[in-house]
Amino acid sequence: MAIFIDENTTLLVQGITGRDGSFHARQMIEYGTRLVGGVTPGKGGQTFENGNGGVPIFDTVELAVQETGANTSVVYVPPAFAADAIMEAVHVGIPFVVAITEGIPVLDMTRVHAFVTDHGARLLGPNCPGLLSPGRSKVGILPGPIATPGQVGVVSRSGTLTYEVVYQLTRAGIGQSTCVGIGGDPINGTSFIDCLAAFEADAETRAIVMIGEIGGTDEQEAAEFVSTKMTKPVVGFIAGQTAPPGRRMGHAGAIISGSEGTAAEKIEAFEKNGIGVAQRPSDVVGLVRDVL
Amino acid sequence: MNIHEYQARDILRRHGVPVPPGEVATSAEEAERIAQRFGGAVVIKAQVHAGGRGKAGGVKLAQDAAEARSHAERIFGMTIKGLVVEKVLVAPTEDIASEAYVGVIVDRGTRRAVFMVSREGGIDIEEVAAKTPHLIRKLPVDPRYGLLPFEAYELAVFLYDDLPQQRACAKILRQLYTAVIESGASLAEINPLVTTRNGEVKALDAKFNIDDNELFRRPGIAELRDTSAEPAAETRAREAGLTFIKLDGDIGAVVNGAGLAMATMDLIKHYGGEPANFLDIGGSSNPEKVVAALEIITADPNVRVICFNIFGGITRCDDVASGIVEATRRLDIDVPLVIRLTGTNEEAALAILEEAGFSATTSMDDVVQRAVEMAAEQATRAVG
Numbered sequence: 227m228a229i230f231i232d233e234n235t236t237l238l239v240q241g242i243t244g245r246d247g248s249f250h251a252r253q254m255i256e257y258g259t260r261l262v263g264g265v266t267p268g269k270g271g272q273t274f275e276n277g278n279g280g281v282p283i284f285d286t287v288e289l290a291v292q293e294t295g296a297n298t299s300v301v302y303v304p305p306a307f308a309a310d311a312i313m314e315a316v317h318v319g320i321p322f323v324v325a326i327t328e329g330i331p332v333l334d335m336t337r338v339h340a341f342v343t344d345h346g347a348r349l350l351g352p353n354c355p356g357l358l359s360p361g362r363s364k365v366g367i368l369p370g371p372i373a374t375p376g377q378v379g380v381v382s383r384s385g386t387l388t389y390e391v392v393y394q395l396t397r398a399g400i401g402q403s404t405c406v407g408i409g410g411d412p413i414n415g416t417s418f419i420d421c422l423a424a425f426e427a428d429a430e431t432r433a434i435v436m437i438g439e440i441g442g443t444d445e446q447e448a449a450e451f452v453s454t455k456m457t458k459p460v461v462g463f464i465a466g467q468t469a470p471p472g473r474r475m476g477h478a479g480a481i482i483s484g485s486e487g488t489a490a491e492k493i494e495a496f497e498k499n500g501i502g503v504a505q506r507p508s509d510v511v512g513l514v515r516d517v518l
Numbered sequence: 519m520n521i522h523e524y525q526a527r528d529i530l531r532r533h534g535v536p537v538p539p540g541e542v543a544t545s546a547e548e549a550e551r552i553a554q555r556f557g558g559a560v561v562i563k564a565q566v567h568a569g570g571r572g573k574a575g576g577v578k579l580a581q582d583a584a585e586a587r588s589h590a591e592r593i594f595g596m597t598i599k600g601l602v603v604e605k606v607l608v609a610p611t612e613d614i615a616s617e618a619y620v621g622v623i624v625d626r627g628t629r630r631a632v633f634m635v636s637r638e639g640g641i642d643i644e645e646v647a648a649k650t651p652h653l654i655r656k657l658p659v660d661p662r663y664g665l666l667p668f669e670a671y672e673l674a675v676f677l678y679d680d681l682p683q684q685r686a687c688a689k690i691l692r693q694l695y696t697a698v699i700e701s702g703a704s705l706a707e708i709n710p711l712v713t714t715r716n717g718e719v720k721a722l723d724a725k726f727n728i729d730d731n732e733l734f735r736r737p738g739i740a741e742l743r744d745t746s747a748e749p750a751a752e753t754r755a756r757e758a759g760l761t762f763i764k765l766d767g768d769i770g771a772v773v774n775g776a777g778l779a780m781a782t783m784d785l786i787k788h789y790g791g792e793p794a795n796f797l798d799i800g801g802s803s804n805p806e807k808v809v810a811a812l813e814i815i816t817a818d819p820n821v822r823v824i825c826f827n828i829f830g831g832i833t834r835c836d837d838v839a840s841g842i843v844e845a846t847r848r849l850d851i852d853v854p855l856v857i858r859l860t861g862t863n864e865e866a867a868l869a870i871l872e873e874a875g876f877s878a879t880t881s882m883d884d885v886v887q888r889a890v891e892m893a894a895e896q897a898t899r900a901v902g
Contacts (some may be wrong), residue, residue: 305731331729331731331732333704337661337662355831383777385778386829388777389831412626467784468787470763505788
C-alpha cells in the first residue's frame with residue numbers, strides 16, 4: 227500500500243503541451259505512472275507522443291474523463307489559468323487533483339479551497355512538487371531515482387529539501403511508502419494532518435518523517451495531532467532557524483493565527499509532542515533508524 | 519509588494535472610502551508649498567515601507583507652512599529601519615474624536631480573508647492583541663459571498679455606538695473588502711479609522727501589501743512599485759527572477775528552493791559560519807539566473823566564499839554549471855566557490871565544471887563544512 231497514489235492511479239495531465247507539462251509527462255510515463263490522457267484547450271484530438279504509442283489529448287477535462295476514466299489529475303497550467311483548471315477537474319468529479327503551478331494569487335486560492343471542499347475532493351498543492359509512491363506511481367516533479375520502495379512516509383512543505391531528505395534515506399537503505407510535498411503557499415489543499423492521518427491508516431507505513439519550515443501554525447497543529455491521534459513514530463526537521471523575521475505577512479497575520487511561526491516555536495511543539503527533531507537534514511536518517 | 523501610505527489612500531479613495539486630503543512632496547520646498555495651499559496646521563509623514571514611523575520621528579505636526587518646511591527638511595534623508603525617506607505626505611490635521619483599527623488579512627488557518635477590528639486604534643494592534651484580546655473582533659469572509667451587509671454591520675456595531683457612524687462604518691468595511699479583492703491585497707489596514715468632532719468616519723492612515731502573484735493581471739497596481747524605496751540588490755534579484763534577502767554574515771549561498779535555501783543557512787550556522795544572504799534561484803533555472811545571482815552576491819564586500827547547494831529536480835544541474843562557468847568568465851569574482859550539485863543531469867554538470875577547472879561534491883554537509891572552513895581561512899588571512 228501507499229497513500230493517495232499507487233498502481234491503480236490513472237492520471238490526466240492538465241497543460242500537457244506546455245514546457246513543464248510535456249517534460250514531466252514524459253518523466254512520469256518513464257517512471258511507470260499510468261498516464262492515460264492530457265488536456266490542452268484547442269489541441270483536442272491530437273496525440274502526445276512519447277515514443278510508446280502516445281497519449282490522447284482532449285480539449286476539456288470532462289471529455290478526457292469520459293474517454294479515459296482517469297481518477298487523478300495533475301495541473302501544470304500557468305498561474306493565470308491554474309485556479310480555473312483545478313476547479314474544472316474537481317467539478318467533473320476527479321477526486322484527487324495535484325497542482326504543481328507556482329504563483330497562483332492567494333485570493334484565488336480562497337475560492338478554490340471553498341470549491342474543492344464543497345465537492346468533497348482532495349487538492350494537493352498548489353506550488354508543490356507532487357508525490358511519489360516508489361515503484362508504483364509518480365505524480366508531479368519529484369525526481370524518481372532518489373526514492374526507493376519501503377516503509378517510511380515522508381511529508382514536507384518544501385520541494386528540494388524533500389528531495390534532500392529522501393535522497394539521504396535512500397542512500398542509507400531506508401525506503402519510502404509515499405513521499406508527499408504539500409507545497410509552501412499560504413493556502414493549500416492538503417495539510418500535514420491530512421497526510422499524517424493517511425500514513426497512520428496505511429498498513430505499510432511504519433514511521434513518518436515530517437519536514438516543516440517557518441511561517442504559520444500547521445506544524446504545531448500537526449505535532450498535537452501526532453501525540454493525540456497517532457500510534458506510529460514521527461520524526462521531524464524544521465528549516466529556517468536562522469531566518470530573519472518574515473517580512474511578508476507582517477504581524478497582523480501572526481495575531482490571527484496566535485503565533486509568529488518561528489522555527490523555535492515549531493521545534494518546541496515537535497519535542498513536546500514526542501517528535502524527534504533532526505539538527506541537520508542528514509540527521510533524519512539516524513532518527514528514523516532509532517524508531518524503526 | 520509594499521506600497522506607500524499615499525498610494526493605499528488613493529486606492530481607498532477610488533473605492534469610495536472617505537479619506538482626508540493629502541499630497542506627496544519630494545522636497546522640503548514642495549512640502550512648504552503644499553502646506554501653504556492647505557493653510558493651517560498640517561501633518562508631515564515619511565513615506566517608507568516600514569512600521570513604527572511615528573516612533574522613529576518620521577511623523578511631525580506643523581502649525582504653519584514654515585514649520586512644515588523645517589520638519590520636512592529633517593525627515594528627508596532620515597533612515598527608518600534602513601530605508602531612506604525620499605517622499606513625505608503632507609495632510610491637513612483632523613479634529614479627531616476617536617480612533618479605531620480595521621484590518622483585512624488573508625489567513626492560512628481559516629483559508630479565508632479575515633477582518634479584524636478594534637475600538638483601540640491608532641496604536642500597535644500587536645499591543646492590543648497581547649494585552650486586551652477581547653477588544654479585537656475577527657470575522658472570516660466566505661469567498662463565495664464576500665462581506666455580506668449584515669456582517670459589515672455587526673463589525674460596525676462592535677466599533678461604534680452611534681447609528682449614523684455604524685452605517686458609515688459598515689459601508690466603509692464593504693468598500694474596503696472590494697478594494698482588497700480588486701487590488702489583490704494580502705493585507706490591508708486602516709489604522710486609524712477616525713471619527714471627527716462633527717461625527718464623520720474617515721480613513722486617516724492606510725497600509726496595503728499586494729500579493730506579488732496578482733501583479734501580472736493588475737498593471738495599474740504593479741506600476742505603484744517604488745524601487746527607490748527598496749534595497750537595490752533586492753530589485754535586481756526580483757528582475758532576474760530570484761528571491762534574495764541580505765544578511766550580515768560572510769558566506770554567500772546560492773540554492774534552488776526556499777526550504778533547501780533556509781536549511782543551507784541553518785547548516786552554515788550549525789558548522790559555526792554566518793550566512794551572508796538567503797538566495798533562491800527557483801525552478802526551471804537558466805544559466806543567466808546563476809550569473810545574476812553571482813553578480814548580486816559578489817557586490818557584497820563582506821562575502822568571503824560562495825557556497826552552491828543545488829538539488830536538481832525541475833532545475834537542471836547542467837544549466838547551473840554552465841551559469842557558474844559563464845559568470846566566472848564575465849565577472850571578476852575574487853572569492854572562492856564551493857559547489858554541490860545532485861539530481862537531474864548531475865553527470866553533465868560535473869563534466870562541465872571539471873573542464874572549467876572546478877570541483878564539486880554531491881553532499882550538502884561536505885560543501886557547507888568546506889565553505890565554513892574557507893571563510894575562516896580567508897578571515898584569518900585578511901587579519902594577518
